[in-house]
Amino acid sequence: PKRYSITLLPGDGIGPEVISVAKNVLKLAGSLEGIEFSFQEMPMGGAAFDLTGTPLPEETLSAAQKADAVLLGAIGGYKWDKNEKHLKPETGLLQLREGLKVFANLRPATVLPQLVDASTLKKDVAEGVDLMVVRELTGGIYFGKPRGFSSDEKGEEIGFNTEVYATYEVDRIARVAFEIARKRRGQLCSVDKANVLEASMLWRKRVTAIAAEYPDVELSHMYVDNAAMQLVRYPKQFDTIVTNNIFGDILSDEASMITGSIGMLPSASLGESGPGLFEPIHGSAPDIAGQDKANPLATVLSAAMLLKYGLGEANAAKRIENAVLDTLNKGFRTGDIYSAGNKLVGCKEMGEEVLKSV
């Protein structure tokens, strides 16, 4: 059988519960396709801070770097909100992205027919939404230097950051986005603020240049403020969106909320080579942690992305995706996506139901 090593990072809050479900689903789907996994669980986030004093221990990063793929649950919680910046769970996540060099963050936002009522948008606006946000993840204002605190000419304290993109950074994320758009509906919308920002002007110039390599993909450009509106007005107009780190942070969260079921949404973060990082887009939900209430499907679908994008195992991925749809069709729902007439289940039972359909 084919063998892959997976680093599991359960993290905080509901992380361990959803990772446990996803691990079982991954195992079964793999075994049915002649794939064997070795799993290594490592501490990350607040849990790692409590254990080792740092949110991303060196052992965790190096295990992740050596793995074939990394599956993360969720990180963060009130408990660590007052940590100094370099000791916050979020900082650990940024270090993990940097350490794995995963510059391309893929965040699908899909409204499943079974869950269209979960959206706060009117049915005719929400139904059929199926878009992918490709967010640049290791550059821009998140990592740009100089950054810090200083004082201005009047002696006033200032805080500052640098939004910066280099040609090669835009080129590589643009290529990832064009490749994805090509396999989807062939439409790519690049989002920037090129009417104001030089970093965005370079972005637009390079995305436009790379478009020449993809004559089969239709490229359009949109300002970020307009994109934030259009996602609310008529989200179906979007196929694939490509944008920078901070705009992608904002717009992908907006897009995911439009589906109304963020407990369903996975993500993949990919580099040039080396292991990808796969995680649900939802947070650690400390308020329901340990109560068997979490929706594990976003993490299960992240495991499917791991198979498809991380390992190239499309068949095993398809098994998982279909199993999730079957389970929804049978009416099983966790609390976050529950509606009258369906069967309310906990995290574990949802996992068992998915296993039956894999």
Next chain:
Amino acid sequence: PKRYSITLLPGDGIGPEVISVAKNVLKLAGSLEGIEFSFQEMPMGGAAFDLTGTPLPEETLSAAQKADAVLLGAIGGYKWDKNEKHLKPETGLLQLREGLKVFANLRPATVLPQLVDASTLKKDVAEGVDLMVVRELTGGIYFGKPRGFSSDEKGEEIGFNTEVYATYEVDRIARVAFEIARKRRGQLCSVDKANVLEASMLWRKRVTAIAAEYPDVELSHMYVDNAAMQLVRYPKQFDTIVTNNIFGDILSDEASMITGSIGMLPSASLGESGPGLFEPIHGSAPDIAGQDKANPLATVLSAAMLLKYGLGEANAAKRIENAVLDTLNKGFRTGDIYSAGNKLVGCKEMGEEVLKSV
């Protein structure tokens, strides 16, 4: 009678049509309250570029600076999209904001009961939304230095901008926002990205410090990605939002689209002293320009904000606001807010109907 001088900047596209309506409404509401206006129309945006070769002629800026208030229609259009950056209509607008030192941009997003169906959000989510975004308008990444193009150590071209806030800049916008929240429902939500950006950490620290001056206002903090989600999930949770220039650009547009009727939404931009700048939040809509199809109500309501926030003439402002509501109650609708059972009118007729109710 009291006298005020108003600089009118019709600008591009539908700008001249909506300004012409708002001017008449302003005149009438003023005369009924013992106020006389002198109006001075000046070129701005693409129209100014065509006339003088620059989007903000010196004469326009100095007329605006000398006026008691400035009312702007809309700027921009395909025609000038290929202009060099310093000749774009948008650049003229940024220069106008800078030249008038209007650091506080007030953008209400209100769902009127008459227009709740215009929203793409479900009725129970949209109805009753009544929020105000207070956006910092003359600082942050829009104006921060250094900015430009250069090359990195590998010789690759880079484009870069600086997100920067000084203590005094945050303090003054925070005070404006607290004052507004105090007159509304007493809740202020400050939006930042303090888990990643130093500029946001300073922002959060200063907003928190200023809160001590406003014990009657309840302050909360939210990350920008979460705010983009919460506006879709449950917009009624917000009263007053305060945020930086770029986040405010994105979130205020998202909030306005949630109302479904951006042809109705006004804005005010205020400085420490000197004239304020008032404008509808919609664009210049070149596709319907000159066809008497534009909705003039956003500009009419901007004139009401001009009276209230710019001149302290609350009674005259109230006259205009009530006249707009009356006109909607009578069923008059421009195309953008039309629904079955109402009376479809053009820009001019809408203006005449409002005049009847002032």
